[in-house]
Amino acid sequence: MYSSFLRKKFNQSLFEIYSSEELNIIYYNIMQQLTNKSKVELMTNNYELSHVKEKLFFEYINRLSNNEPLQYVLGNTIFNKLEFDLNSSVLIPRPETEELVDLIIKYECKKEKILDIGSGSGCIAVTLAKYIEKSNVTALEICSNAVKIIHKNAKKHNVKMNIICEDFLTFNTNSTFDLIVSNPPYIAYSQKDKISKNILNYEPHKALFVDDSNPLVFYKSILDFSKSNLNKDGNIFFEINHIFCDEMIQLVSKYQVFSYKLIKDFHEKNRFMILQKNV
Ligand SMILES: C[S@@+](CC[C@H](N)C(=O)[O-])C[C@H]1O[C@@H](n2cnc3c(N)ncnc32)[C@H](O)[C@@H]1O
Known part of the structure; x- marks a missing residue:
């Protein structure tokens, strides 16, 4: 239940800026980083966020709603299969x-x-x-x-x-x-x-x-x-x-x-x- 609430909040806050396909990609990128779970695990199970991670989740939504690129929001990206820190x-x-x-x-x-x-x-x-x-x-x-x-x-x-x-x-x-x-x-x-x-x-x-x-x-x-x-x-x-x-x-x-x-x-x-x- 709780994870579907998070997903709903996410979509409601960002649907005007991103297509549903983009929303899907961004959501799972963020959730993988916050939970350390694989996309398949996230798609097939309910999950919860700690209070601290939940705060981060809403901060991320806020930054994304201001058009900040996902890579800066997450503080990293993948380049030639390697993860790079960014700011x-x-x-x-x-x-x-x-x-x-x-x-x-x-x-x-x-x-x-x-x-x-x-x-x-x-x-x-x-x-x-x-x-x-x-x-x-x-x-x-x-x-x-x-x-x-x-x-x-x-x-x-x-x-x-x-x-x-x-x-x-x-x-x-x-x-x-x-x-x-x-x-x-x-x-x-x-x-x-x-x-x-x-x-x-x-x-x-x-x-x-x-x-x-x-x-x-x-x-x-x-x-x-x-x-x-x-x-x-x-x-x-x-x-x-x-x-x-x-x-x-x-x-x-x-x-x-x-x-x-x-x-x-x-x-x-x-x-x-x-x-x-x-x-
Ligand atoms: C287009 S970015 C490329 C960054 C990275 N190599 C990449 O491909 O993602 C150009 C880089 O050159 C740096 N730069 C700009 N002027 C410079 C200068 N006069 N001397 C050295 N680096 C400079 C910028 O700070 C920036 O990091």
Whole structure:
């Protein structure tokens, strides 16, 4: 009885914002986290929440009713089968970025010394450190609160990484790498009105937006850095904004040391660029 009461309350509070399919997914995600029970157990049995958990349940409903993304409400998400802690200092990892990580893992290239630029939650860096044997991964991120989350996620998955809190645009090092990966901020501010409200209101703008006057600033800076800090035959893996695909090709073509190929994401949009340093 009690569990059906909770479900009823949940649906009544959120039906105006979410479809019934979404409500179902969100409800079981929340309940699994609050009860530690499987979805099947929850679907087939009655259950109760302690007073503390019940308070949390209603707090979650309240936050969801304000359009806060579920991942921030729960404080975690799954990325490439690993659970990552999150808070509002870091971008919610996207499925496209899971594809980027899959590409790197499957791509036949040298990947011992890896640098991830703009690490956010550490989803790329930690996943590579976890899945690529003998890798030596460095995560670089400007936001100190995000860096705390990277440390948490590295610890959670028991991986050792170098974690650097710096502005990449002024970053200098003598270290060289076999593989550089980045999903940098790539949405021009002028595209802001095409972005949904729950992203704009909750996700960190520093993770999303770049100036219209120089939207490829991070890619250019990474290419310049790679002239001296990427080893011969090394690779760069970029996630890109498909809208700037032509501009990216123009930019990369100016650097004769790199050959490149473009790869589409599951929406058939040009989303990834793989570069190889030939000298
Ligand atoms: C699009 S998010 C990507 C986060 C994460 N790698 C992912 O794929 O989910 C870009 C990240 O770059 C970081 N960033 C922005 N400007 C930076 C800078 N100048 N130097 C280093 N990191 C920066 C942001 O804080 C944010 O975490």
